[in-house]
Every structure is written in C-alpha cells, then in structure tokens.
Amino acid sequence: MTTLYTTDHEWLRIDGDIATIGVTDYAQSQLGDVVFVELPKVGSKLTKAAAVAVVESVKAASDVYAPITGEVTEVNEELVADPALVNSDAGGKAWFFKIRIADKSELDGLMDEAAYKAHTG
C-alpha cells in the first residue's frame, strides 16, 4: 500500500482502486482538540478540491477537501462518535472516508512521505 499526501494536510492510503482518506498528524496539531467531525454520505460523488467534510475544534471549523475525484464507499462512523480520535490517532483509527478512485492519474500530483515532510518542515 502506498500513502500519499496533499498540500492541505490530508493523507490517502491507496489499496487497488480504493483510497482511504484522513488528515495528517501535523494537521491535528494545528487544529487542536477536535470536538466535531462531519463526513460525506456513502454513495456521494466527490469532485477533486471540493469541501466534503468538516472538522471542528473548540475554537474553529475547518474544511476537509476531496484530494481526488471518486465515489464514497465507506465512512468512519466511529470517528463521528469520538472526534477526539483525530488527535490521538490521526494516521490510523481516525480515517475519515474511503472512495473509489475515478481517475488514477490524479494521484500523480500528490506528495510521497518525504515530499510531505519537506512541505511541513
């Protein structure tokens, strides 16, 4: 499995034609204590760069953008019930949603881990 990153501090774990998407540990450290997460609906079609989920801390709301185009196949209901997972395990249990990748060439514009580290460094 490959993990890719966006400049908006999201990660994508690619498994065949399914991408699991979450926000990075760097993102959660900037957001602070997460108290609310809103996810897209299963079956909804996401367009790259559209605001599709929301993550809110005590003090502010932030959008999560679709890093690529595709259809939502699964969302993390556990995260909705326990938004603090974003702070405790951003790269693991706090995945947001999975999408079926519409166009694999969209992955070409994303960063690998080394490039992302340089981006946040």
Add this chain to the structure above:
Amino acid sequence: MLAREPESLKRVPLHDLHVARGGKMVPFAGYDMPVQYAAGVLKEHLHTRSRAGLFDVSHMGQIALRPKSGRVEDAALALERLVPQDILGIVPNRQRYALFTNDSGGILDDLMVANFGDHLFLVVNAACKAQDEAHLRKHLSGDCDIEPLIDRALIALQGPKAEGVLAHFAPTVASMTFMDAGPQTITVNGNPLACFVSRSGYTGEDGFEISIPAGDAELLATALLDHPDVLPIGLGARDSLRLEAGLCLYGHDIDETTTPVEAALEWSIQKIRRSGGERAGGFPGADVILSQLQTGASRRRVGLRPEGRAPVRENAPLFADSMSTAQIGKITSGGFGPSLNAPVAMGYLPKPQSPGAKGVAEMSFAEVRGQKLLLKLSAMPFVANTYKR
C-alpha cells in the same frame, strides 16, 4: 505556514514568559497574545474549572479617573454622564460592571469601574481603549484627570483553587467577596508588590484580577505558575469559558448597534438611574434606554443550545422554522462548551412586543453549511457560576 508577527504588533510585559512556556502567539487587538499553550484549549478550559488558570489580559486598558476637586464623588458623578450605571453608589473598595453608551442607546464599550477611595479605576476592552480614553477626555476633562496606566500589567487567576493560591502571597485576599476591589500588597520572595486586586473575572469561576506594575509582572506570574494547581491559559479557553458563563464579548455580542435592554443587560442599570430614580437619565441614549427599560425591546440576546454535536458559530443566520428563508436573527458567539461537552451559542432573536405576546421563541434554527440545525432557548449562564458572594 507560521507567519512572522508583523512588526507593528505590541507586546505585553509577559510576552517572553508566554513564548518560553510554549504559548502559541496570535495577533489580538493589536497585541501579540497567547491563544493557547501546549495543553490546548480543551484542557486549559477544564483545568480552570477544576483547579486554577492564569490569564494575561494586559492588553486591556487600565485608566485612573482622578477628580480635580479631590472628592471621588465628583469623579463618580462626572462618569455618570457617560454610563447608565449608579457610579456614585459604588462604595470604596467595590467595583461594578458598566457600559459606555452612545446617543442612540448603543454600547460603545463595557467596562469595570472600581472606587479606590480617592479616585476611580477603570478596566476597558483592548480594542476600545484608545477611543474610550478620547471619549473620557472629551467629556470629563473639566472634572477629572484621565490617566491611562500604561505601565501596568493585568493578570487574572481564575478557578476554585485561585483563593488558596493567591492567599499564600496575600492572606487578606481570602476575605474579599465578589466584586471587592482595591490596593493589595502581594509579597513574592520577600518583595512587596503594589497591586490592585479585584475578586472578579471573565470565566464564571471565583477568582481575581490583579493589576501590577509591568516590571513586577513576571515575578508574580512565575510564582503563581510554580504552584501545581495553576496552568497558563490562553485566549482560546478564555473565550469558551466566558461563553459558558453567558458573558458578553464586546464587538460580537454587544456593540454600537445593540442597546443594554436588547443585550439583556438591564440588571446592570440600577433603579436610581431609571425613570423615577433620583438621578434618572443624564447619559447618552437615555431616551431610548429608559423607554426600553419600561416597554422592552423588539429583539433580545439569548442563550441557545444546538441539538446534536455540531457547533453553531458567530454570524450563523437564524430562522423561525426549518423551511423558512426569512432570517430573523443571528448568532453572535458560538462554539463548543468543554464543561458541557456540547455546543453552546448566544445570539439575537425577535421578542414580540404586543400585549400578552409570549417571549422569545423556545425553538429556532441556525443555518450551518446549508443545513438548518435546531436550537433550543436556554437560560444563561450555561454553566453555573461559582462567585464568592
């Protein structure tokens, strides 16, 4: 991502202490201020409610109003020309919440006024302090010397452990009750520090606000923070604490377009300044405010509890029902209340004035990201205050 602070940002006397303790510094009212520390807003909020938090509010304005006659009563009567409160009735070593009003009955700023025996001591909002000072000079210069105390810091110690911690350095503060205020010597490592202490704050908790010479601020702040019950608290938690306490934030919940009656601050206007009182009126906007005190206003600031978990934030439009497109009000402060573990908000809603009409509707809807979320009317404070009366 981490933009450098613009050169023009002013620094408070405790700036280096904030940075050294991991404060995340942000611009606020022209100052470089800590919005949070390493613990984060949620833990800082809960720590203040369970133990004690130290807040730096040195960006706020501190002003001495000294009567030219030497009689503090003359300064009090002069200030009553600008505020609808009973200032003459503030006895020495007490303070009171007050409002600068404008000619249309709106609020120019909210402030604290203390009687220090031979002069009045005012604490005003950071963003308003220059205009407040000009306002005082314009209207009161004949009767008072207006002295901004720019060489003093202001720190607040708030929470159930505040009394025990501060009494260690100044035993007499333990006998103060809510809204007592006056000079106090706080002794740190054998150094007597000339402070003004009030038993008040902006969190809903018992606690103190301490005005201290700028050069002594770090000595006191460090001593207080050395206590295991005390954590430094940033502006983020200060905001969530005051919101749960139902307290207004100037420029958001109250401003030049909201009257004290619309803002549900009638309690701050004593009988003696109302119609029929001994010193009724005589402040800017008195015609509007005195009339609204008798007949009410057509809208009112209220507490609102969103159903569900989604925070409803400032400027969210309010509607009477889920299908309506006609906006009836808006949220002026909203967010997540850590002590309630739920979203909380305040905003303005219509209050029908016809005889026999009910008050503000029990239910309303806020539009958030295209969805209408149900809000229930709630009494304020949302979290009971623990002032020492």
